[in-house]
Amino acid sequence: MTIWDVTVDLAVVGTGVAGLTAALRAAELGLRVVAVTKTTVEDGNTRCAQGGIAVVWPGPPPGDSVDAHVADTLVAGAGLCDETAVRTILAAGPAAVSELKMHGAVFDGGWADVHRTREGGHRAYRVIHAGGDATGAEIERTLAGAARSRQLMLLEGQSVSEVLRDDTGRVAGLALLDELGAGVLGARAVLLATGGLGQLYAASTNADVATGDGLALALRAGALTADLEFVQFHPTALYLGTGSRGRQPLVTEAIRGEGAVLLDIDGAPVMTGVHPLGGLAPRDVVAGAITRRMAATGTDHVLLDATHLGSAELRRRFPTVHAACASVGVDPGCEPIPVAPAAHYQCGGVVTDTSGRTTVPGLYAAGEVARTGLHGANRLASNSLLEGLVMGRRAAEAVAADFTVSRCPGPPLPSHEPRPVADRDALQQSMSAHAGIGRDSAGLAAASAVAGATTRRRIRTPHDAEDAGLTLAAAAVLAAAAARTESRGCHLRTDHPRSAERWRRSIAVVLDDDGTPVLAEPVLIGGVA
Ligand code: SIN
Numbered sequence: 001m002t003i004w005d006v007t008v009d010l011a012v013v014g015t016g017v018a019g020l021t022a023a024l025r026a027a028e029l030g031l032r033v034v035a036v037t038k039t040t041v042e043d044g045n046t047r048c049a050q051g052g053i054a055v056v057w058p059g060p061p062p063g064d065s066v067d068a069h070v071a072d073t074l075v076a077g078a079g080l081c082d083e084t085a086v087r088t089i090l091a092a093g094p095a096a097v098s099e100l101k102m103h104g105a106v107f108d109g110g111w112a113d114v115h116r117t118r119e120g121g122h123r124a125y126r127v128i129h130a131g132g133d134a135t136g137a138e139i140e141r142t143l144a145g146a147a148r149s150r151q152l153m154l155l156e157g158q159s160v161s162e163v164l165r166d167d168t169g170r171v172a173g174l175a176l177l178d179e180l181g182a183g184v185l186g187a188r189a190v191l192l193a194t195g196g197l198g199q200l201y202a203a204s205t206n207a208d209v210a211t212g213d214g215l216a217l218a219l220r221a222g223a224l225t226a227d228l229e230f231v232q233f234h235p236t237a238l239y240l241g242t243g244s245r246g247r248q249p250l251v252t253e254a255i256r257g258e259g260a261v262l263l264d265i266d267g268a269p270v271m272t273g274v275h276p277l278g279g280l281a282p283r284d285v286v287a288g289a290i291t292r293r294m295a296a297t298g299t300d301h302v303l304l305d306a307t308h309l310g311s312a313e314l315r316r317r318f319p320t321v322h323a324a325c326a327s328v329g330v331d332p333g334c335e336p337i338p339v340a341p342a343a344h345y346q347c348g349g350v351v352t353d354t355s356g357r358t359t360v361p362g363l364y365a366a367g368e369v370a371r372t373g374l375h376g377a378n379r380l381a382s383n384s385l386l387e388g389l390v391m392g393r394r395a396a397e398a399v400a401a402d403f404t405v406s407r408c409p410g411p412p413l414p415s416h417e418p419r420p421v422a423d424r425d426a427l428q429q430s431m432s433a434h435a436g437i438g439r440d441s442a443g444l445a446a447a448s449a450v451a452g453a454t455t456r457r458r459i460r461t462p463h464d465a466e467d468a469g470l471t472l473a474a475a476a477v478l479a480a481a482a483a484r485t486e487s488r489g490c491h492l493r494t495d496h497p498r499s500a501e502r503w504r505r506s507i508a509v510v511l512d513d514d515g516t517p518v519l520a521e522p523v524l525i526g527g528v529a
Helices: 017-028 066-076 083-091 093-102 135-149 213-220 283-297 307-317 319-327 383-402 424-434 441-452 462-483
Strands: 002-013 033-036 153-155 159-165 171-178 181-192 231-238 261-263 302-305 337-346 349-351 363-365 419-421 455-457 508-511 517-520
Touching: 002 017, 002 171, 002 213, 002 383, 017 033, 017 093, 017 135, 017 383, 033 181, 066 083, 083 093, 083 383, 093 135, 093 383, 135 383, 159 181, 159 213, 159 462, 171 462, 181 213, 181 383, 213 349, 213 363, 213 462, 213 508, 231 283, 231 319, 283 302, 283 337, 307 319, 363 383, 419 462, 424 441, 424 462, 441 462, 455 462, 462 508, 462 517
Parallel strands: 002 033, 002 181, 033 153, 181 363
Antiparallel strands: 159 171, 171 181, 231 337, 261 302, 302 337, 419 455, 508 517
Protein backbone atom coordinates (compact mmCIF):
# COMPACT_ATOMS: atom_id res chain seq x y z
CA MET A 1 0.00 0.00 0.00
CA THR A 2 1.28 3.48 -0.90
CA ILE A 3 1.07 5.94 1.99
CA TRP A 4 1.70 9.40 0.58
CA ASP A 5 4.30 11.14 2.61
CA VAL A 6 2.27 14.30 2.81
CA THR A 7 -0.84 15.54 4.59
CA VAL A 8 -2.70 18.11 2.53
CA ASP A 9 -5.02 20.76 3.93
CA LEU A 10 -7.76 19.87 1.47
CA ALA A 11 -8.35 16.90 -0.82
CA VAL A 12 -10.98 17.68 -3.44
CA VAL A 13 -12.58 14.55 -4.89
CA GLY A 14 -13.83 15.22 -8.42
CA THR A 15 -12.67 17.66 -11.06
CA GLY A 16 -15.88 19.01 -12.58
CA VAL A 17 -17.06 22.58 -12.21
CA ALA A 18 -17.44 22.51 -8.42
CA GLY A 19 -14.25 20.56 -7.73
CA LEU A 20 -11.92 22.63 -9.87
CA THR A 21 -13.49 25.91 -8.75
CA ALA A 22 -12.93 24.85 -5.14
CA ALA A 23 -9.38 23.65 -5.73
CA LEU A 24 -8.40 26.88 -7.50
CA ARG A 25 -9.93 29.02 -4.74
CA ALA A 26 -8.32 26.93 -2.00
CA ALA A 27 -4.91 27.37 -3.65
CA GLU A 28 -5.52 31.15 -3.87
CA LEU A 29 -6.26 31.12 -0.14
CA GLY A 30 -2.91 29.48 0.52
CA LEU A 31 -4.20 26.00 1.35
CA ARG A 32 -2.19 22.96 0.32
CA VAL A 33 -4.76 21.33 -1.93
CA VAL A 34 -4.87 18.26 -4.14
CA ALA A 35 -7.61 17.42 -6.65
CA VAL A 36 -8.26 13.71 -7.07
CA THR A 37 -10.07 12.12 -10.01
CA LYS A 38 -10.65 8.51 -10.97
CA THR A 39 -10.10 9.32 -14.65
CA THR A 40 -8.53 12.49 -16.03
CA VAL A 41 -9.24 16.08 -15.11
CA GLU A 42 -11.03 16.72 -18.41
CA ASP A 43 -13.13 13.53 -18.31
CA GLY A 44 -15.90 14.52 -15.89
CA ASN A 45 -19.61 15.05 -16.40
CA THR A 46 -19.35 18.86 -16.59
CA ARG A 47 -18.25 18.65 -20.23
CA CYS A 48 -21.62 17.05 -21.12
CA ALA A 49 -23.62 20.08 -19.97
CA GLN A 50 -25.01 21.86 -22.99
CA GLY A 51 -27.59 24.54 -22.30
CA GLY A 52 -25.78 26.98 -20.09
CA ILE A 53 -25.60 28.88 -16.86
CA ALA A 54 -28.77 30.45 -15.46
CA VAL A 55 -27.72 33.82 -14.09
CA VAL A 56 -29.27 37.26 -13.79
CA TRP A 57 -26.79 39.24 -15.80
CA PRO A 58 -26.61 43.01 -15.36
CA GLY A 59 -27.34 45.02 -18.48
CA PRO A 60 -29.92 45.04 -21.22
CA PRO A 61 -32.51 43.78 -21.87
CA PRO A 62 -34.10 44.98 -18.60
CA GLY A 63 -36.80 43.09 -16.77
CA ASP A 64 -35.05 40.22 -15.08
CA SER A 65 -34.07 40.16 -11.42
CA VAL A 66 -32.71 37.82 -8.78
CA ASP A 67 -36.21 37.85 -7.25
CA ALA A 68 -37.66 36.55 -10.52
CA HIS A 69 -34.96 33.86 -10.77
CA VAL A 70 -35.68 32.86 -7.17
CA ALA A 71 -39.42 32.68 -7.92
CA ASP A 72 -38.87 30.41 -10.96
CA THR A 73 -36.54 28.16 -8.95
CA LEU A 74 -39.09 27.82 -6.13
CA VAL A 75 -41.88 26.94 -8.56
CA ALA A 76 -39.73 24.30 -10.29
CA GLY A 77 -38.66 22.90 -6.89
CA ALA A 78 -42.31 22.02 -6.12
CA GLY A 79 -42.37 23.16 -2.52
CA LEU A 80 -39.12 21.63 -1.27
CA CYS A 81 -36.52 24.33 -1.95
CA ASP A 82 -34.89 26.13 0.94
CA GLU A 83 -35.64 29.72 0.02
CA THR A 84 -32.70 31.14 1.97
CA ALA A 85 -30.30 28.83 0.16
CA VAL A 86 -31.92 29.61 -3.19
CA ARG A 87 -31.59 33.35 -2.70
CA THR A 88 -28.03 33.20 -1.39
CA ILE A 89 -26.76 30.98 -4.19
CA LEU A 90 -28.54 32.72 -7.04
CA ALA A 91 -27.53 36.19 -5.84
CA ALA A 92 -23.88 35.10 -5.92
CA GLY A 93 -24.21 34.09 -9.59
CA PRO A 94 -22.87 37.17 -11.41
CA ALA A 95 -19.72 37.29 -9.26
CA ALA A 96 -19.09 33.58 -9.79
CA VAL A 97 -19.49 33.89 -13.56
CA SER A 98 -17.17 36.93 -13.60
CA GLU A 99 -14.59 34.83 -11.79
CA LEU A 100 -14.92 32.15 -14.44
CA LYS A 101 -14.42 34.77 -17.12
CA MET A 102 -11.25 35.90 -15.35
CA HIS A 103 -10.00 32.33 -15.74
CA GLY A 104 -10.57 32.74 -19.50
CA ALA A 105 -14.09 31.45 -20.24
CA VAL A 106 -15.64 32.85 -23.41
CA PHE A 107 -19.42 33.15 -23.64
CA ASP A 108 -21.46 33.55 -26.80
CA GLY A 109 -22.06 37.20 -27.68
CA GLY A 110 -19.08 38.47 -25.74
CA TRP A 111 -19.19 40.05 -22.32
CA ALA A 112 -21.13 43.30 -22.61
CA ASP A 113 -23.71 41.82 -24.96
CA VAL A 114 -23.82 38.21 -23.81
CA HIS A 115 -26.51 36.08 -25.50
CA ARG A 116 -29.28 34.80 -23.27
CA THR A 117 -31.78 32.07 -23.97
CA ARG A 118 -34.62 30.33 -22.15
CA GLU A 119 -35.01 26.81 -20.86
CA GLY A 120 -37.78 24.95 -19.06
CA GLY A 121 -39.29 26.80 -16.10
CA HIS A 122 -37.55 30.13 -16.80
CA ARG A 123 -39.87 33.05 -17.41
CA ALA A 124 -36.99 35.25 -18.56
CA TYR A 125 -34.11 35.00 -21.02
CA ARG A 126 -31.31 34.38 -18.52
CA VAL A 127 -29.40 31.28 -19.63
CA ILE A 128 -25.97 32.28 -20.95
CA HIS A 129 -24.06 29.79 -23.06
CA ALA A 130 -20.76 29.08 -24.76
CA GLY A 131 -19.88 27.40 -28.04
CA GLY A 132 -23.61 27.39 -28.88
CA ASP A 133 -24.48 24.27 -26.89
CA ALA A 134 -21.07 23.44 -25.44
CA THR A 135 -21.18 25.42 -22.19
CA GLY A 136 -19.95 22.58 -19.99
CA ALA A 137 -17.05 21.89 -22.33
CA GLU A 138 -16.00 25.55 -22.20
CA ILE A 139 -16.15 25.56 -18.39
CA GLU A 140 -14.15 22.34 -18.21
CA ARG A 141 -11.58 23.71 -20.69
CA THR A 142 -11.26 26.93 -18.72
CA LEU A 143 -10.95 25.43 -15.25
CA ALA A 144 -8.73 22.51 -16.28
CA GLY A 145 -6.48 24.97 -18.13
CA ALA A 146 -6.27 27.20 -15.05
CA ALA A 147 -5.53 24.20 -12.82
CA ARG A 148 -2.74 22.98 -15.07
CA SER A 149 -1.21 26.41 -15.66
CA ARG A 150 -1.19 27.13 -11.91
CA GLN A 151 0.39 23.74 -11.30
CA LEU A 152 -2.34 22.62 -8.98
CA MET A 153 -1.55 19.24 -7.46
CA LEU A 154 -3.64 16.74 -9.49
CA LEU A 155 -3.96 13.04 -8.75
CA GLU A 156 -5.46 11.45 -11.86
CA GLY A 157 -6.50 7.82 -12.22
CA GLN A 158 -7.15 7.42 -8.47
CA SER A 159 -10.49 6.16 -7.15
CA VAL A 160 -11.48 6.98 -3.61
CA SER A 161 -12.68 3.90 -1.73
CA GLU A 162 -13.20 5.50 1.69
CA VAL A 163 -13.15 8.84 3.50
CA LEU A 164 -10.90 8.09 6.48
CA ARG A 165 -11.72 9.53 9.88
CA ASP A 166 -9.74 9.68 13.10
CA ASP A 167 -11.01 8.28 16.39
CA THR A 168 -12.88 11.53 17.12
CA GLY A 169 -14.86 11.10 13.89
CA ARG A 170 -13.08 13.95 12.10
CA VAL A 171 -11.96 13.55 8.51
CA ALA A 172 -8.29 12.60 8.29
CA GLY A 173 -7.72 11.53 4.70
CA LEU A 174 -8.68 9.29 1.81
CA ALA A 175 -8.20 5.64 0.94
CA LEU A 176 -7.25 5.49 -2.74
CA LEU A 177 -7.28 2.76 -5.30
CA ASP A 178 -5.89 2.36 -8.79
CA GLU A 179 -5.29 -0.61 -11.06
CA LEU A 180 -1.95 -1.20 -9.32
CA GLY A 181 -3.13 -1.23 -5.73
CA ALA A 182 -4.24 0.80 -2.73
CA GLY A 183 -2.94 3.96 -1.12
CA VAL A 184 -3.64 6.43 1.68
CA LEU A 185 -3.52 10.21 1.49
CA GLY A 186 -3.68 12.34 4.64
CA ALA A 187 -6.00 15.36 4.42
CA ARG A 188 -7.28 17.74 7.09
CA ALA A 189 -10.43 18.29 5.06
CA VAL A 190 -12.14 16.51 2.18
CA LEU A 191 -14.50 18.11 -0.32
CA LEU A 192 -16.73 15.76 -2.28
CA ALA A 193 -17.42 17.16 -5.74
CA THR A 194 -18.04 13.87 -7.47
CA GLY A 195 -21.21 14.73 -9.43
CA GLY A 196 -24.25 12.51 -9.66
CA LEU A 197 -25.52 9.00 -10.19
CA GLY A 198 -26.89 8.80 -13.74
CA GLN A 199 -25.19 5.43 -14.24
CA LEU A 200 -27.61 3.97 -11.74
CA TYR A 201 -30.01 3.80 -14.68
CA ALA A 202 -29.81 1.82 -17.92
CA ALA A 203 -29.94 5.01 -20.00
CA SER A 204 -28.60 8.36 -18.86
CA THR A 205 -27.30 11.61 -20.29
CA ASN A 206 -24.39 11.42 -17.83
CA ALA A 207 -20.80 10.49 -18.52
CA ASP A 208 -19.64 7.00 -17.49
CA VAL A 209 -18.01 8.44 -14.36
CA ALA A 210 -21.37 9.40 -12.77
CA THR A 211 -21.66 6.35 -10.52
CA GLY A 212 -22.86 7.87 -7.25
CA ASP A 213 -19.39 7.63 -5.67
CA GLY A 214 -19.65 10.73 -3.52
CA LEU A 215 -23.06 9.85 -2.15
CA ALA A 216 -21.79 6.41 -1.10
CA LEU A 217 -18.57 7.83 0.41
CA ALA A 218 -20.54 10.39 2.41
CA LEU A 219 -23.08 7.87 3.67
CA ARG A 220 -20.31 5.53 4.80
CA ALA A 221 -18.57 8.43 6.54
CA GLY A 222 -21.75 9.01 8.56
CA ALA A 223 -23.09 12.06 6.71
CA LEU A 224 -26.75 13.00 6.47
CA THR A 225 -28.27 12.93 2.98
CA ALA A 226 -31.68 14.13 1.80
CA ASP A 227 -34.05 14.44 -1.17
CA LEU A 228 -32.52 11.35 -2.79
CA GLU A 229 -35.81 10.26 -4.34
CA PHE A 230 -35.72 13.21 -6.70
CA VAL A 231 -33.81 11.94 -9.71
CA GLN A 232 -34.44 14.28 -12.60
CA PHE A 233 -35.02 12.86 -16.07
CA HIS A 234 -34.11 15.12 -18.96
CA PRO A 235 -37.10 15.19 -21.30
CA THR A 236 -35.07 15.06 -24.49
CA ALA A 237 -32.15 12.71 -24.84
CA LEU A 238 -31.49 11.65 -28.43
CA TYR A 239 -33.37 8.40 -29.03
CA LEU A 240 -30.88 5.77 -30.15
CA GLY A 241 -33.28 2.84 -30.59
CA THR A 242 -35.29 0.45 -28.45
CA GLY A 243 -33.52 -0.57 -25.25
CA SER A 244 -30.49 1.63 -25.89
CA ARG A 245 -28.10 1.53 -22.91
CA GLY A 246 -25.49 3.81 -21.38
CA ARG A 247 -24.85 7.43 -22.20
CA GLN A 248 -27.47 9.00 -24.44
CA PRO A 249 -26.57 12.30 -26.18
CA LEU A 250 -28.42 15.28 -24.76
CA VAL A 251 -30.68 17.42 -26.93
CA THR A 252 -30.56 20.65 -25.00
CA GLU A 253 -33.72 22.37 -23.74
CA ALA A 254 -32.35 25.53 -25.28
CA ILE A 255 -33.62 24.20 -28.63
CA ARG A 256 -37.12 24.46 -27.20
CA GLY A 257 -36.07 27.89 -25.95
CA GLU A 258 -35.50 28.75 -29.62
CA GLY A 259 -38.96 27.51 -30.62
CA ALA A 260 -38.67 23.75 -31.26
CA VAL A 261 -41.89 21.83 -30.57
CA LEU A 262 -42.49 18.40 -29.02
CA LEU A 263 -44.75 16.14 -31.10
CA ASP A 264 -45.89 12.61 -30.48
CA ILE A 265 -45.23 9.86 -32.99
CA ASP A 266 -48.48 10.75 -34.80
CA GLY A 267 -47.47 14.40 -35.11
CA ALA A 268 -49.77 15.76 -32.36
CA PRO A 269 -48.27 18.39 -29.99
CA VAL A 270 -47.32 16.85 -26.64
CA MET A 271 -47.48 19.93 -24.43
CA THR A 272 -50.68 21.64 -25.60
CA GLY A 273 -52.99 22.11 -22.62
CA VAL A 274 -50.53 20.57 -20.18
CA HIS A 275 -48.94 23.70 -18.69
CA PRO A 276 -49.11 27.46 -19.32
CA LEU A 277 -45.43 27.45 -20.32
CA GLY A 278 -46.04 24.69 -22.90
CA GLY A 279 -42.79 23.04 -24.01
CA LEU A 280 -40.88 25.30 -21.63
CA ALA A 281 -42.66 24.05 -18.53
CA PRO A 282 -40.39 22.82 -15.71
CA ARG A 283 -38.51 19.69 -16.64
CA ASP A 284 -40.49 17.25 -14.45
CA VAL A 285 -43.73 18.39 -16.11
CA VAL A 286 -42.38 17.95 -19.65
CA ALA A 287 -40.73 14.58 -18.92
CA GLY A 288 -43.96 13.35 -17.28
CA ALA A 289 -46.11 14.51 -20.21
CA ILE A 290 -43.78 12.79 -22.71
CA THR A 291 -43.87 9.57 -20.70
CA ARG A 292 -47.66 9.59 -20.61
CA ARG A 293 -47.87 10.30 -24.35
CA MET A 294 -45.42 7.50 -25.14
CA ALA A 295 -47.59 5.11 -23.13
CA ALA A 296 -50.76 6.33 -24.86
CA THR A 297 -49.25 5.88 -28.33
CA GLY A 298 -47.45 2.64 -27.50
CA THR A 299 -44.00 3.98 -28.41
CA ASP A 300 -40.71 4.57 -26.65
CA HIS A 301 -39.95 8.02 -28.04
CA VAL A 302 -41.46 11.28 -29.26
CA LEU A 303 -40.25 13.89 -31.77
CA LEU A 304 -38.69 17.31 -31.37
CA ASP A 305 -39.37 19.46 -34.39
CA ALA A 306 -36.68 22.11 -34.82
CA THR A 307 -36.91 22.30 -38.61
CA HIS A 308 -38.00 25.96 -38.44
CA LEU A 309 -34.38 26.79 -37.52
CA GLY A 310 -32.96 25.17 -40.67
CA SER A 311 -29.79 23.11 -40.98
CA ALA A 312 -27.32 25.98 -41.18
CA GLU A 313 -28.65 27.75 -38.06
CA LEU A 314 -28.85 24.46 -36.13
CA ARG A 315 -25.24 23.66 -37.03
CA ARG A 316 -24.14 27.16 -35.93
CA ARG A 317 -26.19 27.51 -32.75
CA PHE A 318 -26.33 23.87 -31.62
CA PRO A 319 -23.21 22.21 -33.04
CA THR A 320 -23.07 19.42 -30.42
CA VAL A 321 -26.71 18.41 -30.96
CA HIS A 322 -26.33 18.72 -34.73
CA ALA A 323 -23.28 16.43 -34.72
CA ALA A 324 -25.00 13.87 -32.46
CA CYS A 325 -28.03 13.81 -34.76
CA ALA A 326 -25.81 13.50 -37.83
CA SER A 327 -24.02 10.54 -36.25
CA VAL A 328 -27.31 8.62 -36.24
CA GLY A 329 -28.37 9.82 -39.68
CA VAL A 330 -30.82 12.54 -38.63
CA ASP A 331 -30.69 16.00 -40.23
CA PRO A 332 -32.53 18.12 -37.63
CA GLY A 333 -32.93 20.94 -40.13
CA CYS A 334 -35.08 18.74 -42.37
CA GLU A 335 -36.75 16.22 -40.05
CA PRO A 336 -37.83 16.03 -36.40
CA ILE A 337 -35.35 14.65 -33.88
CA PRO A 338 -36.42 11.41 -32.14
CA VAL A 339 -36.09 11.96 -28.37
CA ALA A 340 -36.95 10.22 -25.10
CA PRO A 341 -36.45 11.06 -21.40
CA ALA A 342 -33.27 9.76 -19.74
CA ALA A 343 -31.85 9.95 -16.21
CA HIS A 344 -30.05 13.26 -15.92
CA TYR A 345 -29.57 14.85 -12.50
CA GLN A 346 -29.58 14.00 -8.80
CA CYS A 347 -31.54 16.83 -7.15
CA GLY A 348 -30.81 15.70 -3.58
CA GLY A 349 -27.58 14.46 -2.07
CA VAL A 350 -25.28 15.10 0.87
CA VAL A 351 -26.88 17.69 3.13
CA THR A 352 -24.76 20.84 3.36
CA ASP A 353 -25.17 24.35 4.61
CA THR A 354 -24.71 27.22 2.15
CA SER A 355 -20.95 26.99 2.66
CA GLY A 356 -20.65 23.31 1.75
CA ARG A 357 -20.26 21.96 5.30
CA THR A 358 -21.79 18.52 5.84
CA THR A 359 -22.77 16.98 9.18
CA VAL A 360 -19.32 15.31 9.46
CA PRO A 361 -16.48 17.48 10.80
CA GLY A 362 -13.94 18.09 8.04
CA LEU A 363 -16.21 16.79 5.26
CA TYR A 364 -17.58 19.23 2.68
CA ALA A 365 -19.63 18.70 -0.47
CA ALA A 366 -20.40 20.87 -3.50
CA GLY A 367 -22.07 20.52 -6.88
CA GLU A 368 -24.45 17.75 -7.89
CA VAL A 369 -23.45 15.45 -5.02
CA ALA A 370 -24.58 18.04 -2.48
CA ARG A 371 -28.05 18.93 -1.31
CA THR A 372 -27.99 22.62 -0.48
CA GLY A 373 -31.75 23.16 -0.74
CA LEU A 374 -31.43 24.97 -4.11
CA HIS A 375 -33.18 22.32 -6.20
CA GLY A 376 -35.92 20.98 -3.95
CA ALA A 377 -37.96 18.29 -5.71
CA ASN A 378 -36.95 19.31 -9.23
CA ARG A 379 -33.98 21.37 -10.37
CA LEU A 380 -34.61 24.41 -12.53
CA ALA A 381 -32.71 24.01 -15.81
CA SER A 382 -29.16 25.38 -15.89
CA ASN A 383 -29.10 26.20 -12.16
CA SER A 384 -26.55 23.44 -11.63
CA LEU A 385 -23.47 24.93 -13.32
CA LEU A 386 -24.20 28.10 -11.36
CA GLU A 387 -24.45 26.15 -8.12
CA GLY A 388 -21.15 24.38 -8.87
CA LEU A 389 -19.36 27.69 -9.40
CA VAL A 390 -20.85 29.38 -6.33
CA MET A 391 -20.65 26.44 -3.94
CA GLY A 392 -17.20 25.27 -5.08
CA ARG A 393 -15.82 28.67 -4.19
CA ARG A 394 -17.73 28.87 -0.92
CA ALA A 395 -16.71 25.42 0.20
CA ALA A 396 -13.04 26.29 -0.29
CA GLU A 397 -13.57 29.46 1.74
CA ALA A 398 -15.33 27.46 4.47
CA VAL A 399 -12.42 25.01 4.64
CA ALA A 400 -10.02 27.95 5.02
CA ALA A 401 -12.22 29.56 7.67
CA ASP A 402 -12.55 26.32 9.63
CA PHE A 403 -8.89 25.47 9.29
CA THR A 404 -6.95 24.89 12.48
CA VAL A 405 -3.27 24.08 12.26
CA SER A 406 -3.68 21.30 14.74
CA ARG A 407 -1.31 18.39 14.80
CA CYS A 408 -2.58 15.81 12.36
CA PRO A 409 -1.49 12.36 13.49
CA GLY A 410 -2.07 10.94 10.03
CA PRO A 411 -5.03 8.98 8.78
CA PRO A 412 -5.96 5.54 10.07
CA LEU A 413 -5.64 2.59 7.71
CA PRO A 414 -8.64 1.77 5.50
CA SER A 415 -11.10 -0.79 6.81
CA HIS A 416 -10.74 -3.40 4.02
CA GLU A 417 -14.12 -4.75 5.11
CA PRO A 418 -15.91 -6.57 2.28
CA ARG A 419 -18.83 -4.55 0.92
CA PRO A 420 -22.20 -5.61 -0.50
CA VAL A 421 -22.18 -5.48 -4.28
CA ALA A 422 -25.17 -6.10 -6.57
CA ASP A 423 -24.97 -6.99 -10.24
CA ARG A 424 -24.55 -3.66 -12.07
CA ASP A 425 -26.51 -4.64 -15.15
CA ALA A 426 -29.47 -6.00 -13.19
CA LEU A 427 -29.40 -2.92 -10.95
CA GLN A 428 -29.50 -0.51 -13.89
CA GLN A 429 -32.30 -2.42 -15.60
CA SER A 430 -34.44 -2.56 -12.48
CA MET A 431 -33.84 1.10 -11.58
CA SER A 432 -34.96 2.09 -15.09
CA ALA A 433 -37.96 -0.21 -14.97
CA HIS A 434 -39.14 0.72 -11.47
CA ALA A 435 -37.47 3.89 -10.18
CA GLY A 436 -37.76 6.21 -13.18
CA ILE A 437 -40.76 8.33 -14.19
CA GLY A 438 -43.83 6.57 -12.77
CA ARG A 439 -43.05 4.52 -9.68
CA ASP A 440 -45.24 2.38 -7.44
CA SER A 441 -44.73 0.44 -4.25
CA ALA A 442 -44.57 -2.99 -5.94
CA GLY A 443 -41.99 -1.78 -8.48
CA LEU A 444 -39.90 -0.06 -5.82
CA ALA A 445 -39.96 -3.24 -3.74
CA ALA A 446 -38.84 -5.25 -6.78
CA ALA A 447 -35.97 -2.81 -7.40
CA SER A 448 -35.01 -2.96 -3.71
CA ALA A 449 -34.86 -6.74 -3.96
CA VAL A 450 -32.39 -6.44 -6.84
CA ALA A 451 -30.32 -3.83 -4.97
CA GLY A 452 -30.38 -6.13 -1.93
CA ALA A 453 -29.30 -9.27 -3.85
CA THR A 454 -25.65 -8.68 -3.08
CA THR A 455 -22.50 -10.60 -2.53
CA ARG A 456 -19.92 -9.26 -0.11
CA ARG A 457 -16.77 -8.38 -1.97
CA ARG A 458 -13.38 -6.99 -1.03
CA ILE A 459 -12.88 -3.74 -2.90
CA ARG A 460 -9.70 -4.36 -4.87
CA THR A 461 -10.24 -2.38 -8.10
CA PRO A 462 -11.78 0.94 -9.10
CA HIS A 463 -14.57 -0.99 -10.80
CA ASP A 464 -15.34 -2.82 -7.52
CA ALA A 465 -15.49 0.56 -5.77
CA GLU A 466 -17.96 1.87 -8.36
CA ASP A 467 -20.13 -1.24 -8.11
CA ALA A 468 -20.29 -0.99 -4.33
CA GLY A 469 -21.09 2.72 -4.60
CA LEU A 470 -23.88 2.12 -7.12
CA THR A 471 -25.35 -0.61 -4.91
CA LEU A 472 -25.46 1.66 -1.87
CA ALA A 473 -26.73 4.64 -3.84
CA ALA A 474 -29.56 2.53 -5.30
CA ALA A 475 -30.60 1.28 -1.87
CA ALA A 476 -30.62 4.84 -0.50
CA VAL A 477 -32.64 6.28 -3.43
CA LEU A 478 -35.13 3.41 -3.19
CA ALA A 479 -35.57 3.80 0.58
CA ALA A 480 -36.51 7.46 0.13
CA ALA A 481 -38.68 6.79 -2.94
CA ALA A 482 -40.64 4.07 -1.15
CA ALA A 483 -41.24 6.31 1.86
CA ARG A 484 -42.60 9.26 -0.13
CA THR A 485 -46.18 8.16 -0.75
CA GLU A 486 -47.11 11.13 -2.94
CA SER A 487 -46.08 12.61 -6.27
CA ARG A 488 -43.94 15.73 -6.20
CA GLY A 489 -41.44 17.19 -8.65
CA CYS A 490 -39.36 14.41 -10.24
CA HIS A 491 -40.89 11.79 -7.96
CA LEU A 492 -43.98 10.56 -9.85
CA ARG A 493 -45.87 7.73 -8.16
CA THR A 494 -48.61 6.05 -10.15
CA ASP A 495 -50.08 4.68 -6.90
CA HIS A 496 -50.01 8.12 -5.21
CA PRO A 497 -50.54 10.53 -8.12
CA ARG A 498 -51.16 13.68 -6.04
CA SER A 499 -49.00 15.82 -3.75
CA ALA A 500 -49.82 15.67 -0.07
CA GLU A 501 -49.26 18.63 2.25
CA ARG A 502 -47.90 16.34 4.99
CA TRP A 503 -45.06 15.41 2.61
CA ARG A 504 -43.98 18.98 2.08
CA ARG A 505 -40.70 18.20 3.78
CA SER A 506 -37.43 16.54 2.96
CA ILE A 507 -36.73 12.90 3.67
CA ALA A 508 -33.29 12.35 5.14
CA VAL A 509 -31.29 9.12 4.87
CA VAL A 510 -28.29 7.88 6.87
CA LEU A 511 -26.64 4.49 7.27
CA ASP A 512 -27.44 2.36 10.30
CA ASP A 513 -24.77 0.35 12.11
CA ASP A 514 -25.10 -2.48 9.59
CA GLY A 515 -24.51 -0.15 6.67
CA THR A 516 -28.14 -0.16 5.56
CA PRO A 517 -29.73 3.15 4.44
CA VAL A 518 -32.49 4.17 6.87
CA LEU A 519 -34.70 7.23 7.16
CA ALA A 520 -33.62 9.90 9.62
CA GLU A 521 -34.95 13.20 10.87
CA PRO A 522 -33.58 16.07 8.79
CA VAL A 523 -31.32 18.15 11.04
CA LEU A 524 -30.50 21.81 10.81
CA ILE A 525 -26.94 22.57 9.90
CA GLY A 526 -25.95 26.19 9.60
CA GLY A 527 -29.60 27.13 9.37
CA VAL A 528 -30.28 24.84 6.38
CA ALA A 529 -32.59 21.86 6.81
C1 SIN B 1 -29.85 21.23 -21.22
O1 SIN B 1 -29.05 21.84 -21.92
O2 SIN B 1 -31.00 20.99 -21.56
C2 SIN B 1 -29.39 20.72 -19.90
C3 SIN B 1 -29.17 21.82 -18.97
C4 SIN B 1 -29.36 21.37 -17.57
O3 SIN B 1 -29.42 20.17 -17.29
O4 SIN B 1 -29.50 22.25 -16.71
